[in-house]
Amino acid sequence: MLLFALRRLLQAIPILLGVSLVVFGLVHIVPGNPIDMLMPPEASPEVIAQMKAAFGFDKPLYMQFLLWLLRAVQGDFGLSVFNATPVWGQLLAALENTFVLAILGAALGFSMGILCGMVSALYHGRWPDKLFSAIATVGVSLPHYWCAIVLVLVCAVLHDWLPAQGMGDDTLPLYERLQYLVLPVITLSLIPMGVIGRLVRATVLDILGQDFVGALSAKGLTRWPVIRHIAKNAAPPVLALMGLQFGYLLGGSILVETVFNWPGSGNLLNLAIFRRDIPVLQATILVLATFFVLLNLLVDIAQAAIDPRIRR
Amino acid sequence: MPDGTMQPPVLRVEDLTVRFTRRNTDVAAVNGVDFSLQAGETLTILGESGSGKSVSLKALMGLLPAYAGVSGKVWLNGKEILGLPAAALAKLRGGAVSMIFQEPMAALDPVYTIGEQIAETIVQHEGCDNRTAMKRALGLLEQVKIPSAERRLKNFPHEMSGGMRHRAMIALALACKPSVLLADEPTTALDVTVQIQILLLLRQLQAELGMAIVFVTHDVGAAAEISDRIAVMYAGRFVETGTTRQVMREPMHPYTQGLLSSTVHGGMRGRALETIPGSPPNLAELPPGCAFAPRCRYAVDACRQGDIPVVTTETGAMARCVRAEELVEA
Numbered sequence: 203m204l205l206f207a208l209r210r211l212l213q214a215i216p217i218l219l220g221v222s223l224v225v226f227g228l229v230h231i232v233p234g235n236p237i238d239m240l241m242p243p244e245a246s247p248e249v250i251a252q253m254k255a256a257f258g259f260d261k262p263l264y265m266q267f268l269l270w271l272l273r274a275v276q277g278d279f280g281l282s283v284f285n286a287t288p289v290w291g292q293l294l295a296a297l298e299n300t301f302v303l304a305i306l307g308a309a310l311g312f313s314m315g316i317l318c319g320m321v322s323a324l325y326h327g328r329w330p331d332k333l334f335s336a337i338a339t340v341g342v343s344l345p346h347y348w349c350a351i352v353l354v355l356v357c358a359v360l361h362d363w364l365p366a367q368g369m370g371d372d373t374l375p376l377y378e379r380l381q382y383l384v385l386p387v388i389t390l391s392l393i394p395m396g397v398i399g400r401l402v403r404a405t406v407l408d409i410l411g412q413d414f415v416g417a418l419s420a421k422g423l424t425r426w427p428v429i430r431h432i433a434k435n436a437a438p439p440v441l442a443l444m445g446l447q448f449g450y451l452l453g454g455s456i457l458v459e460t461v462f463n464w465p466g467s468g469n470l471l472n473l474a475i476f477r478r479d480i481p482v483l484q485a486t487i488l489v490l491a492t493f494f495v496l497l498n499l500l501v502d503i504a505q506a507a508i509d510p511r512i513r514r
Numbered sequence: 515m516p517d518g519t520m521q522p523p524v525l526r527v528e529d530l531t532v533r534f535t536r537r538n539t540d541v542a543a544v545n546g547v548d549f550s551l552q553a554g555e556t557l558t559i560l561g562e563s564g565s566g567k568s569v570s571l572k573a574l575m576g577l578l579p580a581y582a583g584v585s586g587k588v589w590l591n592g593k594e595i596l597g598l599p600a601a602a603l604a605k606l607r608g609g610a611v612s613m614i615f616q617e618p619m620a621a622l623d624p625v626y627t628i629g630e631q632i633a634e635t636i637v638q639h640e641g642c643d644n645r646t647a648m649k650r651a652l653g654l655l656e657q658v659k660i661p662s663a664e665r666r667l668k669n670f671p672h673e674m675s676g677g678m679r680h681r682a683m684i685a686l687a688l689a690c691k692p693s694v695l696l697a698d699e700p701t702t703a704l705d706v707t708v709q710i711q712i713l714l715l716l717r718q719l720q721a722e723l724g725m726a727i728v729f730v731t732h733d734v735g736a737a738a739e740i741s742d743r744i745a746v747m748y749a750g751r752f753v754e755t756g757t758t759r760q761v762m763r764e765p766m767h768p769y770t771q772g773l774l775s776s777t778v779h780g781g782m783r784g785r786a787l788e789t790i791p792g793s794p795p796n797l798a799e800l801p802p803g804c805a806f807a808p809r810c811r812y813a814v815d816a817c818r819q820g821d822i823p824v825v826t827t828e829t830g831a832m833a834r835c836v837r838a839e840e841l842v843e844a
Contacts, residue, residue, distance in 0.1 A: 412620065413615065413617065413620035413621055414620055414621055414622060414623050414624070416577060417613075417615060417620075417621040417622070418623065419577060419604070419607065420575055420577060420607055420608065420612070420613045421607065421608035421612065421613075421635045421638075421686065421687075421689075422604050422605065422606070422607040422608030422609055422612075422635065422638055422639055422690075423604070423608075423634070423635075423638055424601070424604050424638070427634065427638065431623050431626070434623075434625050434626070435623065435624070435625055508625060509624070509625050510625065510670045510672070510673075511624060511625075511670070511672055
């Protein structure tokens with residue numbers, strides 16, 4: 203088991219290196235180099251050479267990559283092109299805001315999804331199945347941003363129940379700041395709920411069709427212990443999907459964060475794209491991708507811990 | 515042993531009937547099965563696939579889906595158990611009655627260790643703590659002769675060989691000292707060498723624990739090896755019952771005769787193997803009279819109408835056949 207975890211950890215390293223290579227390459231997809239674009243056309247060749255040397259652009263590409271990587275792992279992504287503040291500080295603040303949303307959205311979406319899927323499967327073909335399956339299908343089918351707009355329209359514009367956007371002032375009492383969370387969290391939870399719900403239903407139905415479930419009743423287990431067995435058997439594929447979904451929530455909530463004007467990493471990414479703020483873009487993508495890889499690593503290890511047949 | 519000293523039977527089944535009614539089809543899977551079983555006795559239900567053997571066992575355990583209509587009476591240790599509420603049934607299952615299956619890989623949960631699965635049953639039934647249950651599980655694995663039982667306790671089903679899994683499954687079934695063990699084709703999926711080991715193990719465990727066994731199989735050899743009595747099942751009915759010797763040596767029912775002569779055994783070199791012509795009837799459209807009549811070479815008009823009389827010999831053997839007596843005499 204420990205060996206398995208170690209091996210998976212080692213496998214993550216080349217993936218992360220690949221990601222950083224792509225992210226580094228972003229700068230160089232644009233022809234020429236950033237110095238040429240920054241310098242006025244009348245600058246003398248000596249000054250340009252000086253600047254190039256100062257920023258390390260005179261070195262061969264692989265050396266530039268290594269130096270950049272070395273600084274990146276220390277949290278130094280340079281300054282934002284847009285406002286000349288350190289990228290790392292901006293990113294940390296944004297990540298923190300996104301994490302709050304993602305964790306709450308995932309908690310709500312996953313728990314609702316598991317509930318829907320489990321009930322649907324256990325009442326297969328009867329009305330709870332139809333109801334919960336319909337909810338799950340609606341969850342995956344509706345576009346995020348459309349739901350967000352409708353929710354804002356109903357809850358903030360037509361009725362004055364909840365704030366429409368932003369995340370509230372630090373000075374507000376906790377209760378009022380929580381109100382700002384409600385709509386984005388609900389919006390974010392819809393897709394995970396639908397996707398997880400449908401997978402749980404399919405997986406549990408598949409397990410219910412296996413003989414060992416009948417054998418569990420034959421040895422006298424009551425309803426809840428049997429459900430525990432089913433849950434443990436269904437866990438590995440569901441965990442895998444949860445890992446992916448949580449990853450999407452961290453990085454993929456660009457639309458939702460934009461609609462709600464939530465100052466998270468999705469929003470930051472969006473702004474960076476429009477401002478051509480390459481350092482911010484690089485840092486955000488690299489950090490989110492790293493999270494994604496680590497998350498899947500964790501999922502793999504958890505799967506192996508649950509199902510011994512995966513440990514090989 | 516069924517010898518005169520009449521103790522009350524451990525298991526008594528009267529007129530067990532199972533029908534599956536769905537939409538427009540009405541499948542008569544089991545049509546009035548009667549038997550009773552003493553402690554330490556083994557009854558084999560012998561029959562082809564689809565004859566209703568496994569359904570009968572599942573009906574006894576209350577494991578059939580809700581749309582199955584089960585009627586009749588079943589007494590376990592003198593108490594009626596058919597139609598008990600779910601909680602009471604769950605207490606019996608794995609306790610007083612337990613079951614072993616054809617394919618242990620499908621009967622064991624793949625993500626729990628053997629030890630956990632056995633201990634769980636003991637905890638469920640006896641409410642003891644997990645440590646005690648684990649100790650009992652170890653003892654059980656030793657009892658079914660699994661080598662290095664201590665290590666095997668921590669094995670998952672996929673880490674064991676076929677024969678070993680079978681033993682583990684038997685240990686699981688015996689966890690709470692059942693008075694009746696239902697065995698659903700337990701040796702069918704095994705190599706012949708392992709098959710005989712498992713049969714011998716079952717016999718030995720029966721001698722140690724004194725449980726009654728209902729053994730379901732289509733394998734005449736296995737039936738001859740393990741049973742005290744044999745009931746031959748066809749289209750959801752017992753067509754012939756008797757002691758193993760009676761059924762094997764002097765089969766009365768044409769179906770039993772066909773079954774025996776279509777089995778390979780010693781001393782039949784150079785003789786063509788006989789087969790029973792035709793195939794088992796569709797249980798949704800059973801013919802009136804004897805269900806075997808369409809395939810029977812002795813069938814007369816009386817076979818195709820009304821209830822078929824039951825012929826009982828003075829030795830206690832039974833056959834459900836119009837011509838049983840004349841066929842035996844002939």
